[in-house]
Amino acid sequence: MLGRSRARASTRFAVLSVLVLTTGVLLASAPAASPSPSGSLAKVDASVLRQIHVNGSARFWVLFRQQADLSRASAIADWTARGAFVVDSLKAVASSSQRAMRAELAGSHVAYRSFWIVNGILVTRGTAATLEAAAARPEVSRIAADWHGFVIMPLKGRRIKSIGAVEWNIKNIRANKVWKLLGDRGAGSVVAAIDTGAQFDHPALVNAYRGNQGGGSFNHNYNWWDPSHICPQPKPCDNVGHGTHTMGTMVGRAGVNKIGVAPNAKWIEAKGCESNSCSSSALLSSGQFMLAPTDLNGNNPDPSKRPDVVNNSWGSGSGSDTFYQATVNSWVAAGIFPQFSNVNAGPNCGTVRAPGSYINSYGAGAYDINNVIASFSSRGPSPFGGEIKPNISAPGVNVRSSVPTNGYASFSGTSMASPHVAGTIALVISKNPSLRGNISQLRTIIDNSGIDVNALTCGGTLDDNNVFGEGRLDAYAAVLSAASLGGSEATAGLR
Numbered sequence: 001m002l003g004r005s006r007a008r009a010s011t012r013f014a015v016l017s018v019l020v021l022t023t024g025v026l027l028a029s030a031p032a033a034s035p036s037p038s039g040s041l042a043k044v045d046a047s048v049l050r051q052i053h054v055n056g057s058a059r060f061w062v063l064f065r066q067q068a069d070l071s072r073a074s075a076i077a078d079w080t081a082r083g084a085f086v087v088d089s090l091k092a093v094a095s096s097s098q099r100a101m102r103a104e105l106a107g108s109h110v111a112y113r114s115f116w117i118v119n120g121i122l123v124t125r126g127t128a129a130t131l132e133a134a135a136a137r138p139e140v141s142r143i144a145a146d147w148h149g150f151v152i153m154p155l156k157g158r159r160i161k162s163i164g165a166v167e168w169n170i171k172n173i174r175a176n177k178v179w180k181l182l183g184d185r186g187a188g189s190v191v192a193a194i195d196t197g198a199q200f201d202h203p204a205l206v207n208a209y210r211g212n213q214g215g216g217s218f219n220h221n222y223n224w225w226d227p228s229h230i231c232p233q234p235k236p237c238d239n240v241g242h243g244t245h246t247m248g249t250m251v252g253r254a255g256v257n258k259i260g261v262a263p264n265a266k267w268i269e270a271k272g273c274e275s276n277s278c279s280s281s282a283l284l285s286s287g288q289f290m291l292a293p294t295d296l297n298g299n300n301p302d303p304s305k306r307p308d309v310v311n312n313s314w315g316s317g318s319g320s321d322t323f324y325q326a327t328v329n330s331w332v333a334a335g336i337f338p339q340f341s342n343v344n345a346g347p348n349c350g351t352v353r354a355p356g357s358y359i360n361s362y363g364a365g366a367y368d369i370n371n372v373i374a375s376f377s378s379r380g381p382s383p384f385g386g387e388i389k390p391n392i393s394a395p396g397v398n399v400r401s402s403v404p405t406n407g408y409a410s411f412s413g414t415s416m417a418s419p420h421v422a423g424t425i426a427l428v429i430s431k432n433p434s435l436r437g438n439i440s441q442l443r444t445i446i447d448n449s450g451i452d453v454n455a456l457t458c459g460g461t462l463d464d465n466n467v468f469g470e471g472r473l474d475a476y477a478a479v480l481s482a483a484s485l486g487g488s489e490a491t492a493g494l495r
Helices: 003-023 039-043 046-055 079-107 128-135 168-172 175-182 242-251 280-291 325-334 414-431 439-449 475-484
Strands: 058-064 112-115 120-126 140-145 148-151 190-194 212-214 266-270 277-279 309-312 337-341 362-367 392-395 399-403 407-412
Touching: 039 128, 039 140, 046 058, 046 128, 046 140, 058 079, 058 128, 079 112, 079 120, 079 128, 079 280, 079 325, 112 280, 120 128, 128 140, 148 280, 168 175, 168 392, 175 414, 175 475, 190 242, 190 280, 190 414, 242 266, 242 399, 242 414, 266 280, 277 280, 280 325, 309 414, 325 337, 337 414, 337 439, 362 414, 392 414, 399 414, 407 414, 414 439, 414 475, 439 475
Parallel strands: 190 266, 190 309, 309 337, 337 362, 362 392
Antiparallel strands: 058 120, 058 140, 112 120, 148 277, 399 407
């Protein structure tokens, strides 16, 4: 009965996605912190100039004007070809536009790292001379201060008795009905996370790990990425515990511990957060890995092995920060569903943080066992055009899931809510594989199946408001909707 308003929102997303992918300017044209000197130095963020003045050097980003045109990607039906087109386009533009700058940096013996997903170079220790030379180049659009994200650290929760061996949150979104009545546990779909890592051999996670070869053998190539080399060995680890918990909510299951939404889906992970903090280089490297997973040395990328959905239970300190926008754009172009938490900055209105605040990100708010929104759950609207945020809400209070080592714990936060949505996407794709990569249709399914909640304190309507978004997540209704669209069901197996 409310489908028309939601269809308008879906159409807006589709039009905006085309504009963003065609122009690619959201990152490059982000406003500087404050006015800076005229001429080429007008490109430089004031904070970078201050660092140079005080310290004699600074860590900064050189961002380039030219952006890849990815608008044709969604029309490519073949999964492998679509992914390859996106990656090849991004790499080609970065290679050509960065060539002269890289040569100059190398000739001056200045340390740097190049990234193709944002068409940018991270200068790790640049002097005033380095800065001036970069700013003078016409192909450079902006010199930006280094950036970081943070893990949305959960609040310690309390154990709530499971219902028939099913956790309350799983029953609340009716995922258990999807298993029992529709025979769908996520087989054939691949979920991923950018987080603090995961204990891959946790009893609730080991069977779903894509690197599990059986018989106690594991292959971590293409299934795990540790860009900052935090883990002591070349295999998944979690030095915080956050990533193990969020992954458990997506796919976890071990005996009576039915903690995951899609227990037959496969999972991969990138350690984009070294600790509670997530460096810009680790987050961007992880974003690249999701587009084209690599071996453990970062070589031989293979876009065919990219996941269907990436859960991101991390955020930034601002709702208007555009630094990760190019990464989200690229995921959407490649058909990867970009799932984010709304962060824990509530209860005031307008507290949503980036990247969950982006129009083409899908952000999750959190509620409790009584279906009451959590006080910490960030509210909208988004600073980007007043977009309604969150997009949907899911259980995020006293959520029990896996933690290192081989344990279980209950946490609260939008970090706990977001993986419920990612797991539901896996169930939807498993039931109807023809929806793989169709981001607009997947959003519409989750939107239209949400249970409306009348919460208008931050604006919006019963249908879609800045407290609950499209309402409470309903996995069963979403999968039923996907099934009604036709398309053959998935079969179990690795991808």
